[in-house]
Amino acid sequence: MNRIRQFRQAQGWSQLALAQRVGVTRQTVNMIENNNYNPSLDLCIRLAQALGTDLNTLFWFPEGLEGEES
Amino acid sequence: MMERLIRWTFEVSGRDEYQKAELNKILSGSAVLVYWLLYLGMFASLIIDGFWTHYVTAGSMILVIIALVWGIIINVQIRKHGLYQIEAANEEDLQKIYRRINFQAVRDTIIAGISGYAGWSLVSFAMSAQYWPTIRETVVFMVVFVGVYAVTTWRYRRRQVIKAWEDN
Structure with a gap:
């Protein structure tokens, strides 16, 4: 559960563009966006920095909102 | 690398x-x-040796050595990284863990005893053309094997328990 897709689309970036900015493959970004892979803290920070936000905004969901925003 | x-x-x-x-x-x-x-593969190879050739072939010996070395390397790595360690939160928890270790040590010793006897019989059978061990030799082997296994397993597992309340 994360808002990576939402923030990426707001920037107008493709998955590949985001992947190149954080130094991973497009496949990894796709897996994270679809909740098929839990990234390391280091990668979470790089993603948050690249998308111009913080970890709380990108990964934290108040209770009950998980299903609505993912 | x-x-x-x-x-x-x-x-x-x-x-x-x-x-x-x-x-x-x-x-x-x-x-x-x-x-x-x-x-x-190792057991199949040893059984085939026993039935057909009545001596242990080089291929079987290589398989035994590879299996043993592999097992030892994995165990050493697991121990080196402390993955066998169990933490006890308090005295009551510690006693519960010790009881579990006692049970595990008995269970594993029974399994090791059966495996050891199977291995001993297999090697004896494979070597039967040259030598057949006496009942006394078999009993001595089993007592030493089971005894050493039981004591080392039990002691090692108890030593892996960490008393977390003493760690300040």
């Missing part, structure tokens, strides 16, 4: 963390599978 070997063998590089994590999962799963297949 290991990464280069993986790349050379399977032509996958594990370029980023997702790929590395998935690769590690696949390789660790297959390593366990191959470990058991190797044991199966």
Whole structure:
């Protein structure tokens, strides 16, 4: 559960563009966006920095909102 | 070095963390599978030696050595990284863990005893053309094997328990 897709689309970036900015493959970004892979803290920070936000905004969901925003 | 070997063998590089994590999962799963297949091959080879040739062939010996070395390397690595350690939160928890260790030590000793006797019988059968051990030799082997296994297993497992409340 994360808002990576939402923030990426707001920037107008493709998955590949985001992947190149954080130094991973497009496949990894796709897996994270679809909740098929839990990234390391280091990668979470790089993603948050690249998308111009913080970890709380990108990964934290108040209770009950998980299903609505993912 | 290991990464280069993986790349050379399977032509996958594990370029980023997702790929590395998935690769590690696949390789660790297959390593366990191959470990058991190797044991199966080793026993099959020893049984065939016993029935057909009545002496242990070089191929069987190589399989035994590889299986033993593999088992030892994995165990040493697991111990080196403290993965056998169990933490007890308080005295009551500690007694519960000790009771579980006692049960596990008895269970594992019974399994090791059966396996040891099977191995002893198999080797005896394979070597029967040259030598057949007496009942006394078999009993001595089993007593020493089971005794050493039981004591070392039980002591080692108890030593792995960490009293967390003493660690300030």
